[in-house]
Amino acid sequence: MKKEALGKLVDIKTGKLDVNAGTEYGKYPFFTCAKTVYRINQYAFDNEAILVAGNGDLNVKYFKGKFNAYQRTYVIENKEVNLLSMKYLYYFMETYMIHLRNGAIGGIIKYIKIDHLTKAEIPLPPLDDQKRIAHLLGKVERLIAQRKQHLQQLDQLLKSVFLEMFGFFDKTYTNWTIDTLTSHTEIVSGITKGKKYKTDELIEVPYMRVANVQDEHFVLDEIKTISVTKNEIKQYRLLAGDLLLTEGGDPDKLGRGAVWQNQIENCIHQNHIFRVRVNDKSRINPDYLSALIGSPYGKSYFFRSAKQTTGIASINSTQLKKFPIVIPPIELQNRFATIVEKVESIKTHYQQSLNNLETLYNALSQKAFKGELDLSRVAVLVDVTP
Numbered sequence: 001m002k003k004e005a006l007g008k009l010v011d012i013k014t015g016k017l018d019v020n021a022g023t024e025y026g027k028y029p030f031f032t033c034a035k036t037v038y039r040i041n042q043y044a045f046d047n048e049a050i051l052v053a054g055n056g057d058l059n060v061k062y063f064k065g066k067f068n069a070y071q072r073t074y075v076i077e078n079k080e081v082n083l084l085s086m087k088y089l090y091y092f093m094e095t096y097m098i099h100l101r102n103g104a105i106g107g108i109i110k111y112i113k114i115d116h117l118t119k120a121e122i123p124l125p126p127l128d129d130q131k132r133i134a135h136l137l138g139k140v141e142r143l144i145a146q147r148k149q150h151l152q153q154l155d156q157l158l159k160s161v162f163l164e165m166f167g168f169f170d171k172t173y174t175n176w177t178i179d180t181l182t183s184h185t186e187i188v189s190g191i192t193k194g195k196k197y198k199t200d201e202l203i204e205v206p207y208m209r210v211a212n213v214q215d216e217h218f219v220l221d222e223i224k225t226i227s228v229t230k231n232e233i234k235q236y237r238l239l240a241g242d243l244l245l246t247e248g249g250d251p252d253k254l255g256r257g258a259v260w261q262n263q264i265e266n267c268i269h270q271n272h273i274f275r276v277r278v279n280d281k282s283r284i285n286p287d288y289l290s291a292l293i294g295s296p297y298g299k300s301y302f303f304r305s306a307k308q309t310t311g312i313a314s315i316n317s318t319q320l321k322k323f324p325i326v327i328p329p330i331e332l333q334n335r336f337a338t339i340v341e342k343v344e345s346i347k348t349h350y351q352q353s354l355n356n357l358e359t360l361y362n363a364l365s366q367k368a369f370k371g372e373l374d375l376s377r378v379a380v381l382v383d384v385t386p
Contacts, residue, residue: 001125001370005120010077014075015031015044016071023041031068033059040068046066048086049063051069089122095366100116136378147353159291168297180323181325184327185278187277187321188235188275190269191268191270197229202227202229203229204227205233205266206266208244209224213245216290220264223267226268239277240261241277243258243275247273255294276289284330284333285334288336288337306319
């Protein structure tokens with residue numbers, strides 16, 4: 001398939017505005033390097049464009065109409081409308097973004113130069129085939145967005161059910177016993193990486209990193225291992241029902257954690273993660289405890305207690321041990337845990353569907369940009385917005 005340097009097909013500009021130029025209820029979209037699209041009352045562009053974040057996570061967006069842009073956001077405009085479909089370019093840039101991230105320059109804040117865009121080699125099938133590819137990938141992308149929305153709705157459902165069941169809407173939770181977390185749990189920080197051992201009798205085991213522990217779920221697609229002693233395995237080994245909490249990060253991520261269900265055998269945890277193990281499950285249900293800590297009630301406590309520096313907040317074991325745990329009747333906690341189990345079963349179904357769709361999208365996009373996709377049964381549709 002013929003390829004062409006992107007710079008020969010498009011004009012690439014940048015916005016002129018400071019990142020803080022937006023207005024909350026502005027009339028027009030304001031594109032910065034964030035994934036979120038903000039608003040503004042003045043527009044500088046009125047066309048069909050691809051927006052590429054010049055730093056940060058280097059995301060890509062498509063828009064047609066009046067808008068404005070931050071000075072580190074690249075605005076790509078088509079100058080060869082008979083050769084290039086902008087929606088096809090959008091989906092090409094989605095796949096090319098992996099290359100851009102790998103080639104990004106810098107440390108914590110990565111950035112790309114205009115050459116990374118102008119020198120990109122884009123495959124150029126016939127214009128109608130480009131539109132077919134955009135239509136096909138767009139359908140799969142919308143299904144992916146739908147599955148993600150379903151998962152978010154289920155998470156919101158659980159949070160609302162929790163607040164309603166345990167009286168956090170009308171403050172009736174204050175009628176129940178409130179005690180310190182340390183009175184009902186064992187709280188342990190994890191293994192320190194990079195330790196030096198005097199023995200060669202080490203055992204390699206999987207361990208949970210901060211990146212693995214998210215809000216109410218685990219991300220287990222990349223599991224790393226560490227070599228430790230037999231005693232350390234015994235000390236740090238995770239058991240079903242353990243609540244894992246990260247010690248810090250962005251302020252809105254305080255209290256981030258999930259209940260371990262023994263997804264990985266003989267797994268331990270690193271020192272930036274707290275393991276909270278309930279002493280008596282006839283008094284405290286781990287699913288209830290996890291929801292309590294992750295609720296507005298829990299996050300409010302951690303936000304007040306945390307040490308904060310330059311946008312990073314962290315808690316220590318002393319603050320965690322003092323967490324004021326509300327203790328409703330165990331029957332009510334168990335009823336909530338049953339709801340959690342049912343919702344998690346539905347989420348597992350949606351997550352598998354999402355994984356399959358993302359695999360399909362990746363396979364289709366790879367074939368499409370190699371010219372290996374059979375497009376004979378794909379209709380040519382106009383104006384399919386990503």
